[in-house]
Amino acid sequence: xxxxxxxxxxxxxxxxxxxxxxxxxxxxxxxxxxxxxxxxxxxxxxxxxxxxxxxxxxxxxxxxxxxxxxxxxxxxxxxxxxxxxxxxxxxxxxxxxxxxxxxxxxxxxxxxxxxxxxxxxxxxxxxxxxxxxxxxxxxxxxxxxxxxxxxxxxxxxxxxxxxxxxxxxxxxxxxxxxxxxxxxxxxxxxxxxxxxxxxxxxxxxxxxxxxxxxxxxxxxxxxxxxxxxxxxxxxxxxxxxxxxxxxxxxxxxxxxxxxxxxxxxxxxxxxxxxxxxxxxxxxxxxxxxxxxxxxxxxxxxxxxxx
Amino acid sequence: xxxxxxxxxxxxxxxxxxxxxxxxxxxxxxxxxxxxxxxxxxxxxxxxxxxxxxxxxxxxxxxxxxxxxxxxxxxxxxxxxxxxxxxxxxxxxxxxxxxxxxxxxxxxxxxxxxxxxxxxxxxxxxxxxxxxxxxxxxxxxxxxxxxxxxxxxxxxxxxxxxxxxxxxxxxxxxxxxxxxxxxxxxxxxxxxxxxxxxxxxxxxxxxxxxxxxxxxxxxxxxxxxxxxxxxxxxxxxxxxxxxxxxxxxxxxxxxxxxxxxxxxxxxxxxxxxxxxxxxxxxxxxxxxxxxxxxxxxxxxxxxxxxxxxxxxxxxxxxxxxxxxxxxxxxx
Numbered sequence: 251x252x253x254x255x256x257x258x259x260x261x262x263x264x265x266x267x268x269x270x271x272x273x274x275x276x277x278x279x280x281x282x283x284x285x286x287x288x289x290x291x292x293x294x295x296x297x298x299x300x301x302x303x304x305x306x307x308x309x310x311x312x313x314x315x316x317x318x319x320x321x322x323x324x325x326x327x328x329x330x331x332x333x334x335x336x337x338x339x340x341x342x343x344x345x346x347x348x349x350x351x352x353x354x355x356x357x358x359x360x361x362x363x364x365x366x367x368x369x370x371x372x373x374x375x376x377x378x379x380x381x382x383x384x385x386x387x388x389x390x391x392x393x394x395x396x397x398x399x400x401x402x403x404x405x406x407x408x409x410x411x412x413x414x415x416x417x418x419x420x421x422x423x424x425x426x427x428x429x430x431x432x433x434x435x436x437x438x439x440x441x442x443x444x445x446x447x448x449x450x451x452x453x454x455x456x457x458x459x460x461x462x463x464x465x466x467x468x469x470x471x472x473x474x475x476x477x478x479x480x481x482x483x484x485x486x487x488x489x490x491x492x493x494x495x496x497x498x499x500x501x502x503x504x505x506x507x508x509x510x511x512x513x514x515x516x517x518x519x520x521x522x523x524x525x526x527x528x529x530x531x532x533x534x535x536x537x538x539x540x541x542x543x544x545x546x547x548x549x550x551x552x553x554x555x556x
Numbered sequence: 557x558x559x560x561x562x563x564x565x566x567x568x569x570x571x572x573x574x575x576x577x578x579x580x581x582x583x584x585x586x587x588x589x590x591x592x593x594x595x596x597x598x599x600x601x602x603x604x605x606x607x608x609x610x611x612x613x614x615x616x617x618x619x620x621x622x623x624x625x626x627x628x629x630x631x632x633x634x635x636x637x638x639x640x641x642x643x644x645x646x647x648x649x650x651x652x653x654x655x656x657x658x659x660x661x662x663x664x665x666x667x668x669x670x671x672x673x674x675x676x677x678x679x680x681x682x683x684x685x686x687x688x689x690x691x692x693x694x695x696x697x698x699x700x701x702x703x704x705x706x707x708x709x710x711x712x713x714x715x716x717x718x719x720x721x722x723x724x725x726x727x728x729x730x731x732x733x734x735x736x737x738x739x740x741x742x743x744x745x746x747x748x749x750x751x752x753x754x755x756x757x758x759x760x761x762x763x764x765x766x767x768x769x770x771x772x773x774x775x776x777x778x779x780x781x782x783x784x785x786x787x788x789x790x791x792x793x794x795x796x797x798x799x800x801x802x803x804x805x806x807x808x809x810x811x812x813x814x815x816x817x818x819x820x821x822x823x824x825x826x827x828x829x830x831x832x833x834x835x836x837x838x839x840x841x842x843x844x845x846x847x848x849x850x851x852x853x854x855x856x857x858x859x860x861x862x863x864x865x866x867x868x869x870x871x872x873x874x875x876x877x878x879x880x881x882x883x884x885x886x887x
Contacts (some may be wrong), residue, residue, distance in 0.1 A: 261724070268725040273734075280741040387617075387873075391866035393817050395824045395840065396858030403851045494730040498821055512733045513825065516740045524737055531730035539727070 255540070262536045269532045270322070270525065274315050277521050287519050288331050305331070318525070327529070328522035330515075337526040340511060347417055348507035351430070351500070352492035354423045356485060358431025362389075363438025364481065370439065371446030371477075372469060382439060389436030398429040398502035415503040426503040430496065434488060441484060445477040483545040490538020494531030615877075621870030624863055632683040639677040640665070643834050646672045657843075657850050666856045670843055675853065678834040679860050685835040686864060689750045690816035696754025697815070698761055698808055702800065705765025706792065710773050723762045731756040732821065739827040746829050753818045761807055765800060772799050802879045810872030813865040820861045836860050 285302040286293070302308050306317060321328060327337035370382035405425060406414045412425050449455060450473050458472045495509030504510070508527055515523035613619060631638050641647075650658060650672025658668045666675040708719035738752045772778065773796065781791050822828035823837025824844075831838055836857040843853035 262728075265721075265725050265728050268721070269728055272725070272729075276738065277741075280738070387866060387869060388862070391813065391817075391862055391869050393820050393824075393837075393858065393861050393865070395821065395837075396854060396861065399840070399844070399847055399854045400851070400858070403848060403854070407848050495733065497732050497736065498824070501825065509733075512730075513736065516733075516737045516827075519741065524733075528730060528733060531733060532728040535728050535730065 255544070258540055258543075262533075262540070265536060266529065266532055267319075270319070270529060271315065273525055273528045274318065275311065277519075277524060278311055278314070284331055284519050284521055327526045330523050331520045332515075332518050332523075337522050340523060341508065341526055341530055344506060344508050344511045347505060348493060348495060348500075348509070350423055351426055351496065351505060351507055352489060354427025355430030355434065355492050355496070356488055358427050359434035359438050359488065360481075360485075362431050362435030364442050366435065366439040367442025368446060368469070368474070370443040371450065372465075374447065379443075382443070386436040386439040389432050389439075392433065394429055394433055394496075394498045395502050397432050398426065398499055401425050401429060402502070415505070417504075417506050422503075422505075426499050426505055429499050429502070430492070438481065438484065441480060442477065445480050446473060449473045449477045479545065479548060482548075483542040486538045486541030486543075486545065488538070489541065490535035493534035493538070495527060615874045617870045618874030621867040621874070624867035625871060628683055628687060628864055628867070631680055632687050635680050635684055639674075639680040641674040641677045643673065643677040643681040644832055645674070647674070648672070650674070657846070657853065659850070659852060667850070667852050669839065669853060670846055675839070675856060678839060679836065679857060682834045682836045682839065682857070682860065683864075685746065685829055685833060686816050686819060686861070689746060689753065689819045689829070690812045690864070690868075692747065692750035693753035693757065693815040693819065694808060694811040696751055697758040697811060698804060699758075700754065701758035701761025702765050702804065704758065704762040705767075706769050706796070706800075708762070709766040709769030710792070710796070720766075723759060723766070726756075726759045726762075729756065731759075732818075735818070735822060736825060736827055739822050743830065744828075746833075749819060749822060749828055750815075753815050753822070757811070757815060757818065761811070764803060764807065768800060768803055769796065772796060806872055806876045806879060809868055809875060813868035813872065816864050816868070817861065 283298075285298050285305065285307055289298045289301050299308075306314055309317075318328070325338070327341070329336055330340060333340070366382045366385065370379040373379050402414060402425065406412045413419075413422050415425075416422050446469075450469075455468060455472050458468050463472070493508075495507060495512055497509035497513050499505065500507045500509040501513055508530060511523065512527040512531075514520075515527065647664075647668065650664065650668040652658065657670055657672070658664055660667045664674050664676065666679065669675055669678065704719050704723055708716050708723065735752050735756045738755075739749060742748055742752070744752065778791065778795055781795050786795075819828060819835070820837035820840075823835045824841045826838075826841050828837055829835050831842070839857040840847075840854050843850065847854045
């Protein structure tokens, strides 16, 4: 097991290297000139040239990439072009907000998805099942920015229960987290339903019923425990996606997380910041995938990692 | 989940395998599988496409989805005839005297936007952008995904490793951030937006195709073709590809839902297709600062995106249930 984790971690290092290389080449090969962006529209050619030399942007691409890797090896992500701040510093200041949004989002996904999926499975092909599945389809098909904006309109403007975006208290967290929860909850409901249906037809559940256990006891005590396993691995994936920054939701609710940092950096071609965000996101996604994969052997004893 | 395995009914053994066709019946005999005596109906499994269609058409949700898709396509194709007004025309009476957009009324059914343009006409023309990009991006994603999945699954050795590692790397990329960065820097045309979306969305298809190719290429008929000296491209085309077709059909449908939403997200952030070309996400982006006073400017384009995405989801899901009822998870 530990050998497997070690191998995965080593692989992750190479994947991250690849991610930095691809991002680097893409960002620098594209027709955007960061030196000109920094200098501003009215800058003279000399100023632009000087800035370009200062940042090392006049060097060949592979030299620049080599330097970047060299600094990265020392934990130095570079400095933001726009604000004269270390990229590491910027990322650290945004991580807390993204972390809370991730927790809140997963909380509401589970709160919405799990009971809905269970109810649907228990009342299979009935009215409850149908309504839940329609709701789940609507949830996964609704664009997050529309859900977010409409939630803002209804619950922050018409009936001002929650603040109109921003960051700071639990009240600020609720609406963006619910927005994430509505889309994700649909996926969880569908997954929970099919996992429950799989389990409910198995012999040990029939045995429990035959022994006279009540329906509630059968569902909660016997079926639920096994049906929850695929959900756990999905939480791992969601952890990665959400920690990587949820650009849309953060932008709608002016949530000062990683996603908004990325969006701001992209608009002004602040390449070191974009690189930093992509790197952190990729790390979060890899970590989340690893967690998800580590849950599979618990799911299915036939799978074993050596 | 075989809920109703076999039903003995009188002297007949009925095998309720969905959508099978009666080929011939033995008046007397023994059923080969169950060993039950008496008259037996022998059925043959019809080709996949027939099964698919007969199943899909029995699901009301899928039919509804198809209806919506057909309507959307028709509206997009015949936009100049369907739309009540020119989508770019700024009406003098499209704004109030204070310069505010109008709510839904008899002249402008869905109201007007911040520039006094007819929202309904803009949404109708926006369907062109959404569907075109949705389909084009998904085609790109399917092609790249199939290429990578096939290469990694069929070949052994370094070819497989290279394509697998590239896919792994792509998995770790934050797709939306990457797409936004590309789109923002390229200031793209419609086709570039489609390509960018395709380029970040192929990974899941590659994984699915990979798993399928891996299991198919281990089977005897592929070995037989190899031994007979069938050239590799022909093996791909004639022996491998037909088996992938159902999967590609399902993901070709489900994926459009994802790409339509992706396009809307890019346009919402203002890095999609450039204005004044009307797009649904763009309509929301333009009116975002004003939506508290005019919520319909967000709600109507939002409903358009939701309906489109929902329709493709419903059709794709019904198709997937037919092909593999045990499949589950995020798809």
